[in-house]
Amino acid sequence: MxxxxxxxxxxxxxxxxxxxxxxxxxxxxxxxxxxxxxxxxxxxxxxxxxxxxxxxxxxxxxxxxxxxxxxxxxxxxxxxxxxxxxxxxxxxxxxxxxxxxxxxxxxxxxxxxxxxxxxAGRVYLPPSAPAEADLSCLSPREYEVFRLLASGHSLQDCAKALQLSAKTVSNHQTLIKEKLGLSSLAALALLAVRQGLV
Known part of the structure; x- marks a missing residue:
């Protein structure tokens, strides 16, 4: 219930x-x-x-x-x-x-x-919510980090999955937010939902 x-x-x-x-x-x-x-x-x-x-x-x-x-x-x-x-x-x-x-x-x-x-733990947005930010500005590594973070993985999880240090992943996260004009992880998750990635 x-x-x-x-x-x-x-x-x-x-x-x-x-x-x-x-x-x-x-x-x-x-x-x-x-x-x-x-x-x-x-x-x-x-x-x-x-x-x-x-x-x-x-x-x-x-x-x-x-x-x-x-x-x-x-x-x-x-x-x-x-x-x-x-x-x-x-x-x-x-x-x-x-x-x-x-x-x-x-x-x-x-x-x-x-x-x-x-x-169920998912983010819900109306189907009409407009898409934005072009992900092609991300490097292949940044894109991987973006996808993992948007799926709810912690910096430590990402570091382990990608065999990087947590500090490197944190730097990637900062760059990703700057490139995409995002202010928080929630906004990052929202963008990933809109792009059909999670």
Missing amino acids: IRVLLVDDHPVVRAGYQRLLEQQGDIAVVAQAGDAQEAFALFCQTQPDLVISDISMPGSSGLALIQRLREREPRCRILIFSMHDSEAMMRRALDLGASGFVSKSSAPEALLEAVRSVH
Whole structure:
């Protein structure tokens, strides 16, 4: 059973999502919150497998909530479900630690697919998310490091797999981020997902 905390400031919207999710039989909404403060308290109480949150809410935003939740529980899985589906907003949410992003204009099936994807440890993005950054600027070695890091391997794992020192892999990672204009490992993973590499 996938235990979900649902965060949205509209009770009617939450009720609709709850009905959709619980009809599946393998998803249970264990708590609902109308703002980030309440969501954080309920997260600490219920320890859900997954948080589905809007971005626009009274008080703290969903982006601030991502940060607080990740500080409290670095492995927590957060799916953003928002009408603000711009490229910049998506990238910001993923940079802060969200595991997926679904537009509220998507079909209901997209939300269900996203919940199962994120629960399984994958990054979920809408099929329409635009591709970017050309990977051909990477050297063959940088490309290998990029692929391994994007698949969730640590610097140590990469070093072992490629028979390099961790310091060399770290240098490659810095160069890769610079060449591709990426600010974090989350952004790197996002790009790899978009390019169909993971």
